[in-house]
Amino acid sequence: MVSSTGAVGCSVTTSAILLIAAGMARRRSAIRRAIVSPLPMSRVRGTIASNFFRGSGREFSSGDLRCNENYSHATKTSNRTTSQMNHEPLLVGVDAGGTSTRAVLTDPSGRCLGYGVGGRGNPISAGPERAAAGVLDAIRGALEPTGHGLADVSVIVPAMAGMRASGGSDWLMQRLAPAGFGGTLRFESDLLATYFSGAAAPVGYALVSGTGACVIRVQDGRIVDTGDGLGWLLGDRGSGFWIGHAIARAAVQDLDGTGPATALTDRVLAHYELERTDVRTDGRLQELEELIGRLYGHPPIELAGLTPYAFDVEDAVARGILMTAGEQLADTLSAVLDRPGPVVVGGSVLARSGPVRDAFVARLGADGDGLDLRPVSDGAVGAAVLAVRAAGGIPDDAVLARLTDTVSAFR
Template sequence: MAVVARSVVVGVDAGGTASKAVVVDETGAVLGRGSAGPGNPAAGGPAAARAIGSALRAALGPAPATVTSGVVGVAGASALADPAIAAAFAAEWEALGLRCPMRIAGDAVTAFAAGGDWASGAVLIAGTGAVAALVEGFEITRVADGLGWLLGDEGSGMWLGLRAVRLAARRWRAPLARRVAAHAGAATADDLVYWAQALPPFGALAPVVCELADAGDPDASAITTEAARRLVATLDELEAPGAPVVLAGGLLVADTPVRRGVLARLAARGATVGTAHDPALGAARLALRSTAQATTNAAFDTAFRGSAHRPGPRRSQ
């Protein structure tokens, strides 16, 4: 007897660290997951498309399925204007046998969709970088920061790490400086300056800063407190008081001092807050909505009411 292919949709969260894919059926039930390497085309070029394809291949598995829609949330989506990168993505869809529309969306949109059952509101992302976006009808209408670590990304992991290195260079005997020096393999302040000139991934120090802040180190606490203040200031640049806010990115999903500081500031103004624990599922939510299955979409949205507000795991990044 012939096996009937099941109709499914796919969602992908493709970032600078990893690509994560999820397959769901028409009821929103998760049928498969897959992960692969970095999927940011702005940083990885055509290799990002191959990583996303690998994640999708693992999520789809060997069982026959008809993919009716797909959404890929990508950091650096504008890079698809490059013909070589666009061709690489088209080649991956063809290799996977995907003949349905595969929408490329900004990662802010898919993160927002993962944070609650709202169609409009604000999303605040703080991971390696930091950005805030106003979303209306699942479309970005305004953006604040997201300018990169040299010009902005205030409150991000890169910002935390760079602040820690600057403090260590000036106050070599501080406890925070000792941890930074150990991370850098620096025996002297001059060694640290030399290390920093090579522009290492300063964001790797963010867990160190968060750990020390939780342990009561005053310098680390001052840095994380200022990070929370700057992130909320970035959010305020959207000029959307009263809008629901979705928190996303490692610093705001896990139980870090930065997240707690942001939550305290938002609670003081009575904001409604959700957390984007699974942006790949948010992408699948958008893909499902595009299939025009109104009843199913409503049921899937309802599921977010119970899942989007649970606390994240306690960790430093």
């Protein structure tokens, strides 16, 4: 009996062990399926995992083993932000300039997610095809680190000069749409982008003194008055072109004997690879004849390239040119001045300290009381602020400060 009872007990014990082992095997199999299958993954990780998959702009199949790897990578990468994972809109502001283009990818709170640079982006000066390519290059550069594409972008706001003369938006939308963009495209003035790069106050001014010159008054976020911006032929007083033109005239008058001697003359001759001589033809110096040919042989706007010489040379003629430029800019600002407020300054002419700024402030006199000059390097931050506004956001001081800080980290 003892032997028989022991055999039966051994048999029962063996069966129990087998049942337990089978149960453990089923649990291990379930665990494997939970790791590999994206459906249990979403239950384990919750909405964070599913948001990441959708926000990444990529499609994942049920058997894609990379989902765990990508999720792990997302938790370690700063490029994947909370706003992207929560499906907040992606917005792009574009500062489309005549020589280069900058694009800022942001979320509605004003946090820069990416920054890109492209070529010339103004269709008037660069032509539609080249400008569109410059804008797209900048946008793609801003999107690339995030893993997103144009299909994920809700709003694009290009800020540029002369938009009304460019013939509408087709030149750009015809390139954006085939690349996947289906959101809102809204153009804004480059001057408004300059303003919002340095101020969020409801009333203020933007003064651009680069190659050209223009002043605007902003009220409730809109341009309500404009001074100058008339182009090299009719205006742009105090601009880089205006200064360069004055330098060229001073050098020519020096060589012609109709104006005072100035150190600017040697700088201008060297700029055009010319030297002084004693040779005269029909009573006129050879270098003057050659200089005239060089000056008329180039587009007038290239005279702006002579501007730095006025800041480098210390003589009465150079200083007089710079002081007159400052006075011209002050006169243009005075024409639109309505009340105290921030004056956001774009371009290099007035941004630096020296004779131009000194003459500018002196010319304004009492009208300058309460004005706060705020130099900015470009309109990239302001273009992003305008994109936030186009998406329904409020471009306040907090948004401006956040964009300024986060954009600077990408530059």
